[in-house]
Amino acid sequence: MLARVANNLFWMGRYIERAEHVARYLNVNYFSSLDAPNEKSQSRDHVLHSLLFMANGPVEEDYELTEKNAFYDIGLNPEKLFSVLNCIKYARENANGARDLISTELYESINKFYHFVLNYDADFFVSKGLFDFTTQIAESTSIIRAKIRGTLLHDEVYAIIMLGVNIERATQIVRIIQAKYYDALKAQGGYDKKFSKSYEWTTLLKCIEAYDMMRRHYKKTPTSLSTLEFLILNPECPRSVMNSLVQVKNHINVLNEDKYPEKDSAAFLIGKTHAEYRYKTVDTIEGNIESFIEEIQDTLIDIAKKIEKEYFKY
């Protein structure tokens, strides 16, 4: 496979995954805030800040914080690099560059998706279409994932796409944890007055579509400890950081078959990170959430850089 095309496939995977997380966060966080049990969680500013933070980062001071502005910028604003629209646009551009390697069916599903987003009525979206739009995004990305899994050879092409998908997934999950962590700090109270029992943990789980399974696993109301353990360390939770690391490790092994990868290779760093998380316990994270977040974000960036250096040079 051409190095340039591998780069396209990697980013195609990342942008599709990113679009889905941003859209889902917009959907779940917004709707669950409407009847949140405490005043802060219910306040519009609080939730809009959270949405913009997750999609882009801290909100600038002079930003005119209205629902319509926030929705438009996150969903459909072509001027904002972080908008869902641009994620899908870049996903498709990257798919174009690799069009000869992916299946006709996969290309068609990405292309249809792009036209759906491109032609979505912005006025309708910001006034009435939030649920419809974000739900459609989640469905279309599911279809695309199914086409990736079901119509491509499970060879290097697949491995590269899945590396992109899983590195992005881990990145976005950490991002969502970060956003909800700040929300929980700001909005303590609800069922209980404590941070560890904030309503925001429930919302966090719902944002990752992990609430039901978390309840099945722990049989208790989520706390900061159980939520972080489930979302970061549980390898059986399909969107946990740990699960993503397992996937990344499996897929890098397709590209690098060395039993003992060289110390400066991507495979080595991935193996090392995987091992570290495998033997981590949640109590070491809970007290230092901020430094954990910073550390894992840096590691994920390093992994992506190493993959780029090793495989995408042309």
Place this chain on the structure above:
Amino acid sequence: MATTQQSIFASYDKDPKFYDEIFDEKGNVKKVYQTLFDLYSGHSSQDFAKLNDKAKASFFNQGITFQVYTDQEAKEKIFPFDLFPRIIDQKEWDIIERGVLQRSKALNHFIWDIYHDKKIIKQGIVPLDLITSSANYLHQMIGVDPPGGIYNHISGTDLIKHSDGKYYVLEDNIRCPSGVSYVICNRTALKRALFGVFNHYNAHTVTDYAQNLLEIMESVKPRGVDEPNCVVITPGVYNSAYYEHSYLAKSMGVELVEGRDLFVENDFVYMQTIKGPERVDVIYRRIDDAFLDPLEFRPDSALGVPGLFSAYKKGNVCLVNAPGTGFADDKAVYTYMPEIIKYYLGEEPILNNVQTYHCSRPDELKYVLENIDKLVIKPVDEAGGYGISIGNRLTQEEIEKVKKTIQASPRKYIAQPIMSLSVHATYIEESESFESRHVDLRTFCLQGADKEFVLKGGLTRVALKKGNLIVNSSQGGGSKDTWVLKK
């Protein structure tokens, strides 16, 4: 039934000046189209409007589009696809197939001769200045032996049916003829939209093109290579034919590369893969000669590969088609095609050339001067449609002027009768009915070191504007699925 028939063909013009592919002189449907016509008449005009929308959506969703740039933004458009297929019976096809193959072979002999012994010039059959004056003649190709001795692996010959009901060759394209992917898309789209029609006819498949193209490419592998690594090179995703490039690479299962993916070391060509450099042996290039190699041709080319031509000259890589074929498919050489075919193959041409009058020959000059209103006057050494006069569009004054120009330097001019393209039933959105529109036919012919292939089908291009004779997609042309019937 009668009323629906009337409605969907109500605006169909029957103009005796043109050859009608569907209706005979008495206005009856021709035998080969009868079944199709009956089946279509069972659909209402609303059915066709719906089918037409569905077919458009299918092309759009598949991303079979090209970009149109306006002031603010780039818009994606589809090539219009027509719901009424063209049918060519076996007898007629047999002539076309043998004819385009004959031309393709003769052109290959001709190019070899011009870049080697130039016998055809020495014997005075083709004038030397015809060749050397062409911008597409490459002195770099003199004495180069391409692998397998093949220059024009891929030829696209354009045919029309004149009012006399005979096929004529309009031109041969042997640089980078495009359009074959649309032949295949059109077939897919028509089958999806009107499967109940397709199964009443026994038409040849068109999906075997890619397999044959790959075999042709493998047949011209460089010496010493067992299993050649074949690739397609494209100018990139923004090229208007990018869909075709990616389709061809995908359907052959080979890599689609850009110039920046390739490099040359010690006169061998490599591509950058995720596992390091990998040698490339045969390149189907969809980049023009001038952009192939900045060291040899245009130095400002960012699309090509520095050193590629040198690797080619050494025989370490094969380019499909060879560089420098362009002098042989221009208008001036076209007029000599009957002589070229006779000279190299010792055969009479199977397909008609449009009758050409050389003003350098006194009796032909006399005819031309007396019949300018019925002729098209073309300078032999100009390309791109410059200096052409169409007789029936000239005023008396202009005719006199043209006459003087010709008499001043008769060697510079040729004249051809004004050809009229045949008409075919074509779905027109505005009237929601079938109307008559002009069509031509592009054929696709492959030749390799040990095999040859003509795609049984082709791209029937149709001018969607009423009365328009220009079928090019840039001028608002569309295309039709083309069925070649089995015996």
